[in-house]
Amino acid sequence: MVIHSAQDIMQALQAVENPRIVITTHHKPDADAMGSSLGLKLFLQTFGYRVDVVSPTDYATFLNWMKDCDKVIIYDNEPELSKQLAMEADFIFCLDFNHLSRINEFGEVVTKSNAVKVLIDHHQFPQGFENLTFWDDLASSTCELVYRFIHVNNMDERIDKHIAECLYTGIVTDTGSFRFSNTSSETLKIAARLMEKEIDHVEIYNQVFDSFTESRVRFIGYAISQKLEVLPEYNTALITINKEELKKFNVITGDTEGLVNYGLSIEGIKFAALIIDRTKIVKMSFRSKSNFASNNFAMQHFNGGGHFYAAGGSSELSLEETVEKFKQTLKIYKAQLNEN
16 A cells, blocks of 8 residues: 655645545544544635535534534435535545445445545555555544644644634544543644634533433433443453334434443453444444454454454344354453453
8 A cells, every 4th residue: 555645645636726526434424534524624625625525324413513514415315416526526535434335335436436536544454445545543533634634734824713623523532532542642732733723622522522412311321221231251341232222212323422432441341342233234333452452353253343442343144143143253252351
């Protein structure tokens, strides 16, 4: 894989007169995905470029306050418009994902487009579908990489309050409020520079972490009290949610965000999983501590991947069969999960 410089990408953009740009990100985008996409959009619009953000699916309501969130085009809702924009684009920026399967059916559209594909991402094992790559798996977040892209091109003065809010939000969430191991000294310096843009970091925290609906709070309480299963022989915690429970608590996009972390917060637990029946497919989230690679576990057994300590996967088996497979798979890793 050839990693291109931020200057290479900017030069490619500036070589095209009035480029048409599409920015896309992974399905069910989180704060880093939406923050990097909208932050980059707002930045590129300072040059007068036409920029559209296309998300494969809807996103969490607690991100609705971000600038231009209301202008994001949802592929599931507007497939024809999304296709038209992609086919007419000169550049398609792919943010916070590195495999086209992560953007669902829109991935086929991106493949067919003649646009220059630009990857900006921090996940391991990129697929290599792109033409230009700005990638670093040691970066805290894609928002950090978007900031670096701007900074290396000596264009910090173009970062206004709204751009800074978007990028800061993604950094805060992907670092677990700066407590995860992906938080470097450079990450903290970038966050400080973004705060200098007069953002209200307290209000950002309130919007993202303190704006739960009553149904979401009750759902989280139910999941922890009734559905949490501890497997001490594997130092593992598991939460399983079926489709009836999703319906009972009116679970919407974003309501399960962070739920898997409650299992990992238990003393002695090294590995935690959240397994949810999404009707068409069973979705899985993994979190780990110590020396256990959750991304390898996901990639080897559940069609997934991600980061060392945070990964995701999926299963086409039933929920019950998936849970059974998960528990049987743990036996392979018993010694590793019991290492001190």
